[in-house]
Amino acid sequence: MSTLEIKDLHVSIDTEQGEKEILKGVTLTIKTGETHAIMGPNGSGKSTLASTIAGHPRYNVTSGSITLDGEDVLEMSVDERAKAGLFLAMQYPVEVPGVTMTNFLRTAKTAIDGEAPKLRTWTKDVKEAMTKLKIDADFAQRNVNEGFSGGEKKRVEILQLELFKPKFAVLDETDSGLDVDALKVVSEGVNRAQAENEMGTLLITHYTRILRYIKPEFVHVFVDGKVAEEGGPELADRLEEEGYDRYLNVKA
Amino acid sequence: MSETTTHIPEEKARIGAPSIPGFTEEGEDLSPINDNGGSPLAGASTKAHSHGGGVGVPDSSRAGRPTSTNVDDFAKLTGREEDWRFTPLKRLKGLHTDELTGAAPKIELTGNDIAKLSVVAADDALNGVAHTPDDRVSANAWKYASETHVVTIPKNAEGAKATLRITGESLAAAAQHVIVVAEENSEATVVLDHVGSAVLAQNVEFDVQANARLTVISLQAWEDDAVHASSQQALVAAGASFKHIAVSFGGDLVRVNPSARFTGERAEIELYGLYFADAGQHLEHRLFVDHAVANCKSNVLYKGALQGKDAHTVWVGDVLIQKAAVGTDSYEANRNLVLTDGARADSVPNLEIETGLIDGAGHASTTGRFDDEHLFYLMARGIDEKTARRLVVRGFLNEIVQQIGDEALQERLTETIEEELAATSN
Numbered sequence A: 001m002s003t004l005e006i007k008d009l010h011v012s013i014d015t016e017q018g019e020k021e022i023l024k025g026v027t028l029t030i031k032t033g034e035t036h037a038i039m040g041p042n043g044s045g046k047s048t049l050a051s052t053i054a055g056h057p058r059y060n061v062t063s064g065s066i067t068l069d070g071e072d073v074l075e076m077s078v079d080e081r082a083k084a085g086l087f088l089a090m091q092y093p094v095e096v097p098g099v100t101m102t103n104f105l106r107t108a109k110t111a112i113d114g115e116a117p118k119l120r121t122w123t124k125d126v127k128e129a130m131t132k133l134k135i136d137a138d139f140a141q142r143n144v145n146e147g148f149s150g151g152e153k154k155r156v157e158i159l160q161l162e163l164f165k166p167k168f169a170v171l172d173e174t175d176s177g178l179d180v181d182a183l184k185v186v187s188e189g190v191n192r193a194q195a196e197n198e199m200g201t202l203l204i205t206h207y208t209r210i211l212r213y214i215k216p217e218f219v220h221v222f223v224d225g226k227v228a229e230e231g232g233p234e235l236a237d238r239l240e241e242e243g244y245d246r247y248l249n250v251k252a
Numbered sequence B: 001m002s003e004t005t006t007h008i009p010e011e012k013a014r015i016g017a018p019s020i021p022g023f024t025e026e027g028e029d030l031s032p033i034n035d036n037g038g039s040p041l042a043g044a045s046t047k048a049h050s051h052g053g054g055v056g057v058p059d060s061s062r063a064g065r066p067t068s069t070n071v072d073d074f075a076k077l078t079g080r081e082e083d084w085r086f087t088p089l090k091r092l093k094g095l096h097t098d099e100l101t102g103a104a105p106k107i108e109l110t111g112n113d114i115a116k117l118s119v120v121a122a123d124d125a126l127n128g129v130a131h132t133p134d135d136r137v138s139a140n141a142w143k144y145a146s147e148t149h150v151v152t153i154p155k156n157a158e159g160a161k162a163t164l165r166i167t168g169e170s171l172a173a174a175a176q177h178v179i180v181v182a183e184e185n186s187e188a189t190v191v192l193d194h195v196g197s198a199v200l201a202q203n204v205e206f207d208v209q210a211n212a213r214l215t216v217i218s219l220q221a222w223e224d225d226a227v228h229a230s231s232q233q234a235l236v237a238a239g240a241s242f243k244h245i246a247v248s249f250g251g252d253l254v255r256v257n258p259s260a261r262f263t264g265e266r267a268e269i270e271l272y273g274l275y276f277a278d279a280g281q282h283l284e285h286r287l288f289v290d291h292a293v294a295n296c297k298s299n300v301l302y303k304g305a306l307q308g309k310d311a312h313t314v315w316v317g318d319v320l321i322q323k324a325a326v327g328t329d330s331y332e333a334n335r336n337l338v339l340t341d342g343a344r345a346d347s348v349p350n351l352e353i354e355t356g357l358i359d360g361a362g363h364a365s366t367t368g369r370f371d372d373e374h375l376f377y378l379m380a381r382g383i384d385e386k387t388a389r390r391l392v393v394r395g396f397l398n399e400i401v402q403q404i405g406d407e408a409l410q411e412r413l414t415e416t417i418e419e420e421l422a423a424t425s426n
């Protein structure tokens, strides 16, 4: 079992108006096999948390810590974090020119595992995973995310999740922009990864919709760069009915 | 995204040619090198001409550009001329002003023994078979080249392979003249392999006779201090095909001007290019496809990568579809990938169409940046920074490398690209 521990995390970014604090003391512990939902209104800092865990250079950690089984994650470069078993399914996956999916997937898998996958089983694994996620076979020859629709990009993120087998996955609004069918397909992919690899999941979402397919044990409500309330799945049900107004009013 | 595409109504499946999503920057720009005060050098049929969406750079018609073998017919260069405005004249090491009396790089022929190499005098009647200088440096080279190396591919020859290793051994300004004659119905690959150190003005002629198929790879693999201005002109006869691939990565200043003119129908011209500019390097390619006759096809694709401070590339693609050239099918594109800050890619496609009765004509230019978001995405998948860059650049340039039929040469280029990438500092 592994543990990802975030303690009193403060994060700021450089803006034209100077430094702006976005995360104002976030504390959160996830163990492998667990599913945590982070819910919150737009602009509350959810993506900032996700990107900071992955190590995006734009975000400055001013205090606090992130550790993975006691190892200092903040000391690791972006690729080292991925190799250590962290995965971020991005809210807006970028298009990478000139690199085919096939080449990209194999290069990444090799980097993460520290050795090249056996070609025959790898090709089979990729094909199967693509079929299950209803990704067209010809995507393999296309450049990474190039010209993919929003929904296709999200599926390809989950494809990577299934192939790279991380210890912890952060899913940043993977549900947004998906129709019901796609949402089901993507959720099944996440559930498979959890079942097969005992993955710990940090599911970031604005809406409760996806929680019908991926069941969290823990729900954290994020408001203004902090966890405003924590609870079990019942908290999500309450949010479904009441929305975020309660928290925003308290703040005002 | 900065795609400009010019097309006519009949255009088939060319509209919106494959773009490079994620690429955002417009490379087309005015010269940073020579100030733009003067009027462009222009011939009789000068006209203002700009293309949809692009910066309105006035370009004079290629048809009207003066040509002459006499250097005195060209005015002294100021750097403000349309065709010199991007070139740092100070770094030409006198190729445009001096007597080019240095020793020309030595030429050795290797390959199978189908192609023949001979040397003829500078006043031999063969000189000018496919070439007339159209700028001052080219005319200066014409004046000072003391002899001409001629590669002949005999009539009906199949599978001829010839590599001219052109080795520079001095930095004294020199001139050189090379002619490749691909006789009727022959098939050949000719490599011009430029290595060593030189300050060289060069004219290369390609006489591509009826139904011949000639592939030329001009490789600029010079040492860092080389200066090279090469005017390479082809005449392409009926039923012939001419494929020219310019590959430039070595040298301080390299300016290669490939041009090709159709002289007979049902012929095909493909001009490809690949360049990789490092800090301080100036790599310039100005090409010209002249559709002077009907029912011919041309395709142009140049791709370049840039890295390091003051790496500068220039691509100008002139395609002229003359009034007589009905049934023309033509497309040209230039794609640049900027890998670091401080590098600059200028890209100017010029398409002139004098008849509406064509099958298709289009052009595209994109200059994209490999930015932090691309890098972050790949690194977040465990790929280290060096590998990430390599992955992107290799993929980007591979399209051109694949055009090179020769396996050993492909391998050498792939290695070169790796070396260039290893030099990326950040």
Ligand SMILES: Nc1ncnc2c1ncn2[C@@H]1O[C@H](COP(=O)(O)OP(=O)(O)O)[C@@H](O)[C@H]1O
Binding pocket: A013, A014, A015, A022, A040, A041, A042, A043, A044, A045, A046, A047, A048, A049
């Ligand atoms: N590059 C940036 N420049 C200025 N403000 C930013 C930038 N990135 C994020 N922010 C601000 O940080 C806050 C949190 O953003 P984000 O983490 O994306 O929230 P969420 O994912 O919850 O919608 C918002 O107020 C947003 O406007």
Ligand SMILES: [Mg+2]
Binding pocket: A046, A047, A048, A091, A172, A173
């Ligand atoms: Mg967000």
